[in-house]
Amino acid sequence: NAGVTQxxxxxxxxxxxSMTLQCAQDMNHEYMSWYRQDPGMGLRLIHYSVGxxxxxxxxxxxxxxxxxxxxxxFPLRLLSAAPSQTSVYFCASSEQGARLGYTFGSGTxxxxx
Amino acid sequence: xxxxxxxxxSMFIQEGEDVSMNCTSSSxxxxxxxxxxxxGEGPVLLIALYKxxxxxxxxxxxxxxxxxxxxxxxxISASIPSDVGIYFCAGQLYGSEKLxxxxxxxxxxxP
Numbered sequence: 773n774a775g776v777t778q779x780x781x782x783x784x785x786x787x788x789x790s791m792t793l794q795c796a797q798d799m800n801h802e803y804m805s806w807y808r809q810d811p812g813m814g815l816r817l818i819h820y821s822v823g824x825x826x827x828x829x830x831x832x833x834x835x836x837x838x839x840x841x842x843x844x845x846f847p848l849r850l851l852s853a854a855p856s857q858t859s860v861y862f863c864a865s866s867e868q869g870a871r872l873g874y875t876f877g878s879g880t881x882x883x884x885x
Numbered sequence: 886x887x888x889x890x891x892x893x894x895s896m897f898i899q900e901g902e903d904v905s906m907n908c909t910s911s912s913x914x915x916x917x918x919x920x921x922x923x924x925g926e927g928p929v930l931l932i933a934l935y936k937x938x939x940x941x942x943x944x945x946x947x948x949x950x951x952x953x954x955x956x957x958x959x960x961i962s963a964s965i966p967s968d969v970g971i972y973f974c975a976g977q978l979y980g981s982e983k984l985x986x987x988x989x990x991x992x993x994x995x996p
Contacts, residue, residue: 805984807986812988814891814989817985831985870977873933876929878927879927
């Protein structure tokens with residue numbers, strides 16, 4: 773099994789550009805989440821999903837959109853990139869949600885210039 | 886914003902020493918988790934705790950779910966160089982599916 777796969781691994785965007793960070797899992801997990809990691813800030817929850825067709829906001833949702841049309845995929849869309857969105861983004865999935873913990877991908881390092 | 890206070894922020898220790906770190910909150914948590922992150926990788930789950938007072942071990946790692954449900958502790962015994970990394974606590978609030986993370990403890994082990 774590949775686990776949680778994130779693409780791309782690295783990306784540079786210009787301010788105002790839009791893009792989609794891809795996340796796919798092959799473990800048939802119902803729960804998926806997106807986090808961003810900034811130095812000294814730990815991991816902050818952006819959006820999460822408890823199943824296909826269901827999404828909800830986390831701590832820092834502004835500037836990001838998500839959708840969950842299939843169990844396997846949970847893309848994160850940046851609508852109009854800003855330098856404040858420079859960060860490392862992690863996608864994670866779980867069989868039974870937060871209680872059992874999440875399996876994380878290896879991250880996407882995004883730089884907005 | 887962040888609801889977990891993790892300390893210390895960083896630790897520099899000698900190989901063979903024991904390590905302790907903790908997380909506290911003003912909120913009550915249903916579940917406490919401890920993760921380790923190696924450079925360039927995503928966090929990996931080390932230990933999960935589900936009951937107040939619960940003490941769980943994973944090799945040289947021992948974690949405890951605080952009696953008040955508002956804190957948790959992680960101890961690493963006889964540290965080795967491969968223990969280097971960032972350790973995160975994470976908690977699930979009652980009635981929520983959100984998993985909230987602390988800011989991490991960066992551990993450096995000198996051989």
